[in-house]
Amino acid sequence: xxxxxxxxxxxxxxxxxxxxxxxxxxxxxxxxxxxxxxxxxxxxxxxxxxxxxxxxxxxxxxxxxxxxxxxxxxxxxxxxxxxxxxxxxxxxxxxxxxxxxxxxxxxxxxxxxxxxxxx
Amino acid sequence: xxxxxxxxxxxxxxxxxxxxxxxxxxxxxxxxxxxxxxxxxxxxxxxxxxxxxxxxxxxxxxxxxxxxxxxxxxxxxxxxxxxxxxxxxxxxxxxxxxxxxxxxxxxxxxxxxxxxxxxxxxxxxxxxxxxxxxxxxxxxxxxxxxxxxxxxxxxxxxxxxxxxxxxxxxxxxxxxxxxxxxxxxxxxxxxxxxxxxxxxxxxxxxxxxxxxxxxxxxxxxxxxxxxxxxxxxxxxxxxxxxxxxxxxxxxxxxxxxxxxxxxxxxxxxxxxxxxxxxxxxxxxxxxxxxxxxxxxxxxxxxxxxxxxxxxxxxxxxxxxxxxxxxxxxxxxxxxxxxxxxxxxxxxxxxxxxxxxxxxxxxxxxxxxxxxxxxxxxxxxxxxxxxxxxxxxxxxxxxxxxxxxxxxxxxxxxxxxx
Numbered sequence: 001x002x003x004x005x006x007x008x009x010x011x012x013x014x015x016x017x018x019x020x021x022x023x024x025x026x027x028x029x030x031x032x033x034x035x036x037x038x039x040x041x042x043x044x045x046x047x048x049x050x051x052x053x054x055x056x057x058x059x060x061x062x063x064x065x066x067x068x069x070x071x072x073x074x075x076x077x078x079x080x081x082x083x084x085x086x087x088x089x090x091x092x093x094x095x096x097x098x099x100x101x102x103x104x105x106x107x108x109x110x111x112x113x114x115x116x117x118x119x
Numbered sequence: 120x121x122x123x124x125x126x127x128x129x130x131x132x133x134x135x136x137x138x139x140x141x142x143x144x145x146x147x148x149x150x151x152x153x154x155x156x157x158x159x160x161x162x163x164x165x166x167x168x169x170x171x172x173x174x175x176x177x178x179x180x181x182x183x184x185x186x187x188x189x190x191x192x193x194x195x196x197x198x199x200x201x202x203x204x205x206x207x208x209x210x211x212x213x214x215x216x217x218x219x220x221x222x223x224x225x226x227x228x229x230x231x232x233x234x235x236x237x238x239x240x241x242x243x244x245x246x247x248x249x250x251x252x253x254x255x256x257x258x259x260x261x262x263x264x265x266x267x268x269x270x271x272x273x274x275x276x277x278x279x280x281x282x283x284x285x286x287x288x289x290x291x292x293x294x295x296x297x298x299x300x301x302x303x304x305x306x307x308x309x310x311x312x313x314x315x316x317x318x319x320x321x322x323x324x325x326x327x328x329x330x331x332x333x334x335x336x337x338x339x340x341x342x343x344x345x346x347x348x349x350x351x352x353x354x355x356x357x358x359x360x361x362x363x364x365x366x367x368x369x370x371x372x373x374x375x376x377x378x379x380x381x382x383x384x385x386x387x388x389x390x391x392x393x394x395x396x397x398x399x400x401x402x403x404x405x406x407x408x409x410x411x412x413x414x415x416x417x418x419x420x421x422x423x424x425x426x427x428x429x430x431x432x433x434x435x436x437x438x439x440x441x442x443x444x445x446x447x448x449x450x451x452x453x454x455x456x457x458x459x460x461x462x463x464x465x466x467x468x469x470x471x472x473x474x475x476x477x478x479x480x481x482x483x484x485x486x487x488x489x490x491x492x493x494x495x496x497x498x499x500x501x502x503x504x505x506x507x508x509x510x511x512x513x514x515x516x517x518x519x520x521x522x523x524x525x526x527x528x529x530x531x532x533x534x535x536x
Contacts, residue, residue: 010287024382025273032266068359
């Protein structure tokens with residue numbers, strides 16, 4: 001391997017190429033840091049108004065962001081609620097009579113050999 | 120009935136007796152074929168022998184068949200990327216069964232079935248379809264919740280450009296060097312896509328190198344991680360990612376598609392399909408299409424891609440010194456890419472404060488190789504602290520590595536085509 005034989009074009013592509021990849025992804029980062037702010041703009045404004053009326057100092061960002069732990073707690077609570085619903089039963093016990101439908105598969109009639117019987 | 124069968128048997132025995140002990144000549148005289156019957160028979164057998172693999176075999180074929188069997192062994196025994204290595208390994212065997220050329224059998228013979236299937240690789244049809252499936256099965260929410268981790272995906276692309284430089288220094292043409300460099304992107308479909316455009320003759324070696332090293336991610340990455348990241352930094356716990364709204368998830372593929380393809384239009388087939396697949400998933404109204412893209416379609420294309428890429432490694436085309444160089448460069452590029460991601464993650468930590476600090480191990484996931492490198496990060500994290508789960512965090516640089524390598528492929532394509 002001899003780096004001296006590498007021409008200037010290759011060096012340019014190497015440096016510029018990596019730089020463009022960086023720029024492209026930094027650009028995406030900028031956009032995706034801004035998008036949530038734009039999306040929550042209306043909610044943020046409403047919260048600010050509400051807080052001003054209630055005359056309280058609250059950090060609005062904390063009210064907007066739901067962390068993973070909060071989500072997990074909500075999910076767990078919902079899970080328990082829906083699962084426990086099963087325990088609240090009507091307490092009416094109904095015994096259903098078991099009825100067997102006729103099936104020729106187990107019929108004794110077909111298990112006899114009738115060949116030698118006179119007709 | 121029994122009598123009839125006995126009579127028929129005796130008659131056929133008498134008929135066949137004439138062929139034993141000079142009976143051939145008698146039969147030939149009887150049918151008027153002269154003494155050429157034996158000649159014909161021996162000629163036929165000789166032609167048949169010439170057609171068999173035993174006659175055409177060369178030791179290089181046996182080496183490649185051994186490689187194919189080794190791939191299948193790795194996939195079955197050690198579970199290394201079995202969905203890729205089993206088709207590729209079988210393809211390697213298929214492509215190296217010796218045959219007589221000129222009968223539309225081999226992959227490189229025009230009009231053969233394998234050649235038709237190979238069309239999808241040659242013209243870069245399969246990789247975008249694979250990307251469609253990947254898009255339809257990828258959850259970008261970890262990336263959307265913490266977009267700054269995307270920079271790690273860019274940092275790890277240093278592997279591509281360092282290998283490009285290395286390949287140029289080893290005497291490869293700029294186009295070939297570009298195609299070899301993309302191995303550092305650790306992304307099979309992107310490697311196939313770029314090499315089919317820039318250096319079709321090296322595509323077999325590049326694809327095999329890319330997929331082999333992707334399968335060996337659990338072997339290559341951990342030592343580099345331990346070397347670069349000190350123990351106390353490996354223990355950093357990251358705060359859980361915030362919940363991402365459905366609107367953000369829908370907007371991500373649309374904005375991502377527009378931005379990345381405007382910057383690098385050459386990567387349009389790859390990035391377009393990736394984000395389209397993700398839009399199918401996240402829109403919530405095209406579940407049937409998303410389901411097909413992430414299951415049936417990607418499976419079909421993976422089979423075709425694997426078998427044809429494997430079969431493209433015919434010994435006469437594959438076993439060259441260039442292939443050996445490509446394998447060497449591929450290994451180096453994987454290591455450089457991993458190191459690049461890790462070092463950049465440590466650098467990022469210098470500017471981050473408090474609980475915003477990141478665990479530098481996730482930098483290794485920036486090399487793409489979805490989801491294996493993220494799994495390796497999770498595994499290493501758990502080794503150091505059994506309560507430190509890094510998988511979700513590692514998925515962010517992991518998927519941004521896919522975007523980064525596709526953008527890099529587009530850049531190389533636009534510079535070198």
